[in-house]
Amino acid sequence: MARAGILLVDKPGGITSHDVVARARRALGTRKIGHAGTLDPMATGLLVLGVEGATRLLTYIVGADKTYEATILLGISTDSDDADGVETARADAAVVAAVTDAAIDAGIRALTGEIDQVPSTVSAIKVQGRRAYDLARAGETVELKARRVTVSRFEVRETRREGATIALDVVVDCTSGTYIRALARDLGAALGVGGHLTALRRTRIGAFDVVAAVTVDDIAETALVKPATAAAVVVGALAVGADEARDLRHGKRIDGGGRLTGERAAAIDPDGRLVGIVERRGTQLKSVMNMPEEVAG
Known part of the structure; x- marks a missing residue:
């Protein structure tokens, strides 16, 4: 196994x-x-x-927050907001040429920070039990509600003006649930030329x-x-004794709520094994997720 x-x-x-x-x-x-x-x-x-x-x-x-590297192509819109979709509109070359770097910067600033974002229609969000992309592909109208997300960094690394389009290589730091395709769509819409995503790479979770x-x-x-190593990276580590580990595994609370500095932590037993994720309950600690017991080593 x-x-x-x-x-x-x-x-x-x-x-x-x-x-x-x-x-x-x-x-x-x-x-x-x-x-x-x-x-x-x-x-x-x-x-x-x-x-x-x-x-x-x-x-x-x-x-967890995520980091993406992406390429946004301004001047062309697609039905999926990315390169896998069907082109739905193409801006006039003169209109695209009139888009200044300052206008692009202003558009990006407006999409930075806490924003209300409408996810792309072709997304995995469920609408009445069905995925939005399945509804869209079946020709049904899909209306998704805006959701609050945070884009802490939206930075242009390179701008390339290529004929009747403008390609932007960007890096984005954002909260979970942010659609980079939607950022491309909304930036293009704000600039009056449309836009879609042509490349996307997730570099951090x-x-x-x-x-x-x-x-x-x-x-x-x-x-x-190892689970203990990964959990410590995600929520921080808390060393517990053998008796405490046994009690936590049996669903019991242990004393020592004051040892927890954050919201939760990974309880690690003396053999370096992950007991589970613990949270404070008053002056005590309770395991809210127990790991199956591992063989030491």
Whole structure:
């Protein structure tokens, strides 16, 4: 049986996140693998996979802030807000040429900070139990509600004026649930020329970086990040004694709420194994997620 742990994979373009999970299941010989956030087939970059009992940690990873590198093409709109969609509008070359760098900067500033963003119609959001992209592909009208997200960085790295279009290479730091495709769409709309995403790469999820990720071909030979190590990176570590570890595993509360400096922490037993994620309950600590017991080592 596969050991529990976290696996960082650098997803290539042209395959789905589920394809990566399927390959990991075959390579590691287990069905119990999940991921902390999908990437579109067009996109590349970091997928965080949980293996065996470490799938329980994905709950604490999926909501982490993320970093993306992307290319936005101004001057052309698509029905999916990215290059996989069908072109729906093309701005006049003279109108695109009149878009100044200052106007682009102003448009980006307006999309930075806390914003109300309407997700792309072709998204995985469920509407009355069905995925928005399934409804859209079936020709049904999809109206998604705006949601509050935070874009803490929206920075242009390079601007290329190419005929009747403007390509922007950007980097974005944002909260979970932010659609980079929607940023491209909304920037293009604000500038009056339309826009869509032509490239997207996720480089960070919380404390995990794509530089530590492996290719899909190297999954079988890769050592997993131990649950205790991964949990400590995500929520911080709290050392507990053997008796405390036993009590937490049995659902009991332990004294020592004052030892917890943050909202929660990873309880690590004397053998370096992850007991679970604990939270403060008054002056005590309670495990809100218990890990299956590992074999020491």
